[in-house]
Amino acid sequence: xxxxxxxxxEALAEAAVMAGCKHFFGYPITPQTELAAYMAKKMLKIGxxxxxxxxxxxxxxxxxxxxxxxxxxxxSSSSPGISLKSExxxxxxxxxxxxxxxxxxxxxxxxxxxxxxxxxxxxxTRATGHGDFHLLVYAPSTVQEMMDLVTLAFDxxxxxxxxxxxxxxxxxxxxxxxxxxxxxESSAPVEKPWAACGHGNKRPHNVINSLYLxxxxxxxxxxxxxxxxxxxxxxxxxxxxxxxxxxxxxxxxYGASSRISRTAVNLARKEGIKAGLIRPITLxxxxxxxxxxxxxxxxxxxxxxxxxxxxxxxxxLCVNGRKPVAFYGRTGGIIPSPDEVLSELRKLAGGKY
Amino acid sequence: xxxxxxKPKALLDVPFSYCPGxxxxxxxxxxxxxxxxxxxxxxxxxxxxxxxxxxxxxxxACDMVQAPHGRAPAVATGLKRAIxxxxxxxxxxxxxxxxxxxxxxxxxxxxxxNITIIFVNNAIYGMTGGQxxxxxxxxxxxxxxxxxxxxxxxxxxxRVCEMLATLEGTALAQRVSVDNVKNxxxxxxxxxxxxxxxxxxxxxxxxxxxxxxxxxxxxxxEESLKWLKDNMIPYYPxxxxxxxxxxxxxxx
Numbered sequence: 171x172x173x174x175x176x177x178x179x180e181a182l183a184e185a186a187v188m189a190g191c192k193h194f195f196g197y198p199i200t201p202q203t204e205l206a207a208y209m210a211k212k213m214l215k216i217g218x219x220x221x222x223x224x225x226x227x228x229x230x231x232x233x234x235x236x237x238x239x240x241x242x243x244x245x246s247s248s249s250p251g252i253s254l255k256s257e258x259x260x261x262x263x264x265x266x267x268x269x270x271x272x273x274x275x276x277x278x279x280x281x282x283x284x285x286x287x288x289x290x291x292x293x294x295t296r297a298t299g300h301g302d303f304h305l306l307v308y309a310p311s312t313v314q315e316m317m318d319l320v321t322l323a324f325d326x327x328x329x330x331x332x333x334x335x336x337x338x339x340x341x342x343x344x345x346x347x348x349x350x351x352x353x354x355e356s357s358a359p360v361e362k363p364w365a366a367c368g369h370g371n372k373r374p375h376n377v378i379n380s381l382y383l384x385x386x387x388x389x390x391x392x393x394x395x396x397x398x399x400x401x402x403x404x405x406x407x408x409x410x411x412x413x414x415x416x417x418x419x420x421x422x423x424y425g426a427s428s429r430i431s432r433t434a435v436n437l438a439r440k441e442g443i444k445a446g447l448i449r450p451i452t453l454x455x456x457x458x459x460x461x462x463x464x465x466x467x468x469x470x471x472x473x474x475x476x477x478x479x480x481x482x483x484x485x486x487l488c489v490n491g492r493k494p495v496a497f498y499g500r501t502g503g504i505i506p507s508p509d510e511v512l513s514e515l516r517k518l519a520g521g522k523y
Numbered sequence: 524x525x526x527x528x529x530k531p532k533a534l535l536d537v538p539f540s541y542c543p544g545x546x547x548x549x550x551x552x553x554x555x556x557x558x559x560x561x562x563x564x565x566x567x568x569x570x571x572x573x574x575x576x577x578x579x580x581x582x583x584a585c586d587m588v589q590a591p592h593g594r595a596p597a598v599a600t601g602l603k604r605a606i607x608x609x610x611x612x613x614x615x616x617x618x619x620x621x622x623x624x625x626x627x628x629x630x631x632x633x634x635x636x637n638i639t640i641i642f643v644n645n646a647i648y649g650m651t652g653g654q655x656x657x658x659x660x661x662x663x664x665x666x667x668x669x670x671x672x673x674x675x676x677x678x679x680x681x682r683v684c685e686m687l688a689t690l691e692g693t694a695l696a697q698r699v700s701v702d703n704v705k706n707x708x709x710x711x712x713x714x715x716x717x718x719x720x721x722x723x724x725x726x727x728x729x730x731x732x733x734x735x736x737x738x739x740x741x742x743x744x745e746e747s748l749k750w751l752k753d754n755m756i757p758y759y760p761x762x763x764x765x766x767x768x769x770x771x772x773x774x775x
Contacts, residue, residue, distance in 0.1 A: 193605055219604045223597065224630035231594040231627070235601020238588045239568070239609075243601065261591050366586035366602070368566040368609045375535075377580045379571075379589040 173348035178313045179204035181349055182272055182336065183212065185320035186244050189354055191270070192218030193243040195232035197225055199251045200284045201340035202274035206246060226251040230258030230271070237267040238378040240365030242324055246272035248340070249290050250281060252298070259333055260299025264380030266364075266395075268327035270320070271305075272336045274343040277503035285503025286340035286426055291480035294337045295454045302392045304399050306334040306406065307453040309424040313347035319451070321354035326406065328360045330398060337453060339476065341426040341505060402455055409457035410449040413439065414464055417446025419518045422461065422485050423474040424450045426505065431474045434511035443519045456484045470494040470518045474511055477501050494523035531555035533564045533584045540578050544737040544744025547575060547643065549701045550710070551582055554614070554641055557715045558585065561722065567610040568602050570595040574616040575649040593624025596631035599638045610721055612639040618648045621657040621681050628683070635692030635726035639717045642683060645734040646755060653739030657681045660758055665739070680758065684731050688764035694726035696764040700733040700756060702748045709761075725767055733759060 176184070183205045186194070194213060196206040206222075213220035219236070223229035229245045236243035247255060252273045262269050275290045277283035294307045306326055308319040316338065323334040366376045382388035412432055414420055419438070423431040428449040438445035448464070450457045461471075470493055473482035482497045489495050498514040500506045530536065533555035541547045558564050567585040571577055573592035580587035590598040595613035603611045620628050620642050631638065647665055648654040654667040658680050662671040672680075684696040695717050699710035710732055717728035733755050735747035742750060763769070 193601070195601065221600070221604060224626050224633075227594065228597040228600075228627050228630065231591060231597035232601035232604070234590070234594075235570075235588065235598040235603075236605040237601070238598070239602050239605035241605040243605070257591055258594070265589070366568050366588050367606050368568060369564075369586055371565040375584055376586045377589070378587070379580055381577060381589055 173350050175346050176313055176349050177204055177344065177346050178316045178338065179274065179343040180208045181313045181316040182246070182320055182338070183208035184351065185317040186270065186324070187212055187216065187218070189242065189321045189324040191242040191244050191324060192216065193236040193241050194218070194220050195223050195229040195236070195243070195245050196220070197223050197229045197247065197251060199248045201276060201343050202246045202248045202272065204343070205272065205274070226254035227258065230255040230262070233269050234258055234262050234265070234267060237262065237269045238265070238365065239367045240362040242268075242328070244270045244272070246274065248274045248276045249278050249287070252290060252293065256299040259305070260301050260303065261380050262333045263299070263303035263305070264301060265378050266331040267333070267378065268331055269333045270323045270327055270336065271333060272338065275337065275339040277501065283503040284340065286476060286505060287501065287503055288339055288425060288427060288476040289478070289480065289501060290337065291453065291475070291477060294335055295456070295484070298335070303395065304454055306330070306332060306402065307337050308334070309337045309451060309453050310342060311425050311428045311449060313342070313345065314349045316342060317349055317351065330402060337425070339426050406452055407455050407457040407459055408451035409460040410451060411460060412447040412449070414446035414448060416444055417464070418444040418469045419472060419515055420446045420448055420464055420468045421472045421474055421511070421515070422448045422450065422481070424453060424481065427474050427476050430506055430508050431511055433508040434515060437508060437512045438515045443515055445515050450481070453481070456488070458488045461485065461488045465489060465492050468493055470496060470523050472496045472498060472514055472518060474506065475499045476505060496523060531559045533558035534582055535584050537581055539582060541575065542738040544735065544747060545575070546701045546734040549707060550641065550643055550732050550734065551579065553707070553711045553714050554612070555583065556711060557718050560715065561718055563610050563718070563722070566608070567612065568606070570599045570602070570611070570613040572613065572615040572619040574619050576614050576616060576643065577650070579614055593619050593622070594627055595619065596624065596627040596636070596638070596640065600631055600634070600636050603636060603638050610718065612641060612718070614641045615643065616649070617642070617644045617646065617656045617658040621683050629687070629690070632687045632690045632693045632727045632729070635694070637721055637724055637726055639721045640729040641714065642729055642731040643734045644683070644731055644759065645736040647736050647739045649736045649739055653736070660754055682759060684729065684764040687729055692727050693729070693765050694720050694767040695728035695730075697766070698731040698733065698759060698761050698764065700751065700761055702733070702735070702751045706761070720767070733761075
């Protein structure tokens with residue numbers, strides 16, 4: 171099939187439309203602007219809804235409303251905006267509603283900057299809002315993946331009745347690459363008998379709610395949700411591997427930093443350093459199983475991030491002291507160069523863990 | 524024997540969670556009677572607030588969605604945009620609607636969002652134990668204004684209907700009270716008009732209902748009704764602040 175040149179943010183938008191999402195609620199923020207602009211242009215033509223909310227807080231609550239009505243709904247933002255959405259994301263999780271939230275990350279904390287960053291890893295995987303809950307988090311690394319993972323995100327949001335996040339960054343959002351635009355097969359809308367869309371005098375009323383004043387009821391519900399999370403941990407882990415089979419030194423990197431790391435692996439191989447790359451595609455559930463199978467033969471791991479070191483926590487939890495885990499990161503909107511990563515690999519190869 | 528009075532069908536047969544003497548019960552009943560009379564229960568979705576009425580998803584027989592504090596108009600917007608042929612209403616208190624949810628309220632009106640808001644103003648945060656609300660009156664004693672609301676320090680009460688009446692998207696902004704039988708009947712008329720306007724796709728409709736909070740006002744039910752009449756109504760005059768029907772007639 172012929173490929174078309176698309177910007178990452180536009181690919182995310184088009185993929186959502188193809189996945190049957192007809193309800194998008196947004197609020198302007200750099201560097202996710204093209205996504206909302208694409209939706210504004212597209213939705214009215216296909217009889218969908220694009221609505222510019224008065225704030226990120228309102229936008230996520232509009233998503234909550236549309237999701238409660240049983241529709242595929244989406245919002246997108248960038249780091250400071252995701253902080254504002256975190257209240258609504260917690261309510262969406264606590265109400266067992268499916269929704270897709272896109273974070274095109276920029277530098278932080280505070281207003282930070284507008285250059286690419288991966289400093290929202292903790293926020294996405296640990297605490298996107300208050301309470302005991304998880305999001306399914308996907309991390310694309312190409313514009314093609316920006317398309318492909320959106321379908322999966324909507325399908326799994328519906329399947330597990332939970333919010334799903336696409337954790338992208340300003341580099342992937344802004345860059346253009348050729349993509350194959352294919353109509354997804356698995357995006358057929360599922361039945362939603364729980365939806366609050368009017369009972370039509372045919373069934374008892376449906377209630378979408380996250381309030382449980384009896385501690386025993388709340389605990390039971392949270393435990394039920396965590397049982398579901400265990401299933402997801404078993405079935406939904408995704409990662410990509412590159413030259414890992416014989417690797418002595420394995421880089422673990424996702425998204426934009428994985429692209430740089432891949433180049434660094436190639437440079438290292440030319441020097442005779444047996445380097446490899448594990449690229450997590452799901453950040454929650456963390457793809458432990460992909461790391462686990464290489465712990466016996468790898469001499470050391472190197473986590474590369476555009477942050478001060480956030481995902482490295484998960485790598486260390488997985489490796490659990492069995493092998494050294496080093497870290498290299500740039501932050502504040504700086505993208506590490508392949509040479510910087512290569513020099514870290516050289517240090518490892520020289521026995522400097 | 525003929526039945527002359529019964530519970531509206533749109534209210535489920537469960538006990539309310541409200542304090543004795545609180546007027547939430549009357550307002551719930553009025554909303555439910557209107558839903559019954561318009562025959563819209565099957566296609567209505569209500570949005571519950573945070574506050575004393577948070578659990579009204581257990582009381583109304585239509586489908587219900589519970590919203591984060593102040594966000595009910597945004598949740599209602601998402602619902603209405605997703606299922607535009609359905610009827611969507613929110614039921615919110617003064618802290619929810621006029622403090623934490625001010626932006627959501629104002630912008631739902633700005634957009635002319637075709638939803639109905641039942642705004643219960645009792646001049647206090649009830650659920651959390653009687654703190655100053657955005658609508659607490661000057662000199663009103665609350666848990667957080669123990670010496671009375673000093674307007675030079677804590678600012679002035681907000682008049683919601685007057686504010687929303689200035690917006691193009693507002694189709695109906697009316698303030699009513701439930702402190703006596705006549706006012707209760709008027710309140711029902713206003714609520715019915717608000718829902719009817721939504722059915723007729725006229726835009727944003729809000730009915731502000733002056734209400735009592737005997738528990739946190741520290742009064743019995745009868746004293747509360749008198750306090751509402753003597754103190755709230757003078758500050759929050761009853762009446763129609765905007766009715767799109769009047770504007771259209773005037774422009775003919």
